[in-house]
Amino acid sequence: MTVTYFGSLSNFDVVNNSTGPCNGFEIELDGLTSKEITYTFKYQSYGTPRLVDSLDANGKPVVKVRYESKYNPVTHTFLNSTPIAPIPTMTTAGHKCQIPRTPVVVNTMDWALSANQAK
Numbered sequence: 001m002t003v004t005y006f007g008s009l010s011n012f013d014v015v016n017n018s019t020g021p022c023n024g025f026e027i028e029l030d031g032l033t034s035k036e037i038t039y040t041f042k043y044q045s046y047g048t049p050r051l052v053d054s055l056d057a058n059g060k061p062v063v064k065v066r067y068e069s070k071y072n073p074v075t076h077t078f079l080n081s082t083p084i085a086p087i088p089t090m091t092t093a094g095h096k097c098q099i100p101r102t103p104v105v106v107n108t109m110d111w112a113l114s115a116n117q118a119k
Contacts, residue, residue: 004085011041021081024068033061040065045080 004015016022024046029037034051042048046067056062069080 015085016082017085019084021083023078023081024066025082026064026066029063029065030056031060032063034063037063037065045069045082 004017006013006015014025034053037051040049040051044067046069050066050068052064052066054062054064069078071078
């Protein structure tokens with residue numbers, strides 16, 4: 001899926017331009033491990049992201065940064081979601097979408113890295 005975002009790698013807003021509400025967001029950072037991510041932004045609807053280390057097909061490190069909604073197994077529902085953004089999508093400049101905006105159709109993500117991302 002193509003994603004609409006505004007900002008830079010260290011501080012950006014992600015727009016939900018899918019066909020339905022989303023229950024999280026994931027980005028892959030090539031050439032990094034979770035140990036090289038020294039800070040993650042938790043002050044949005046999904047809280048602290050989960051960092052998942054893996055290797056690509058060439059054996060190089062990849063870390064997935066996953067912002068995920070909690071799930072209620074009793075009611076079979078997600079506790080948080082991001083609604084579909086209106087069209088046209090607003091420009092945010094990378095740091096204008098934080099709680100308590102209602103409804104939140106864009107989520108702010110940012111982190112600090114102790115290494116450069118590989119291309």
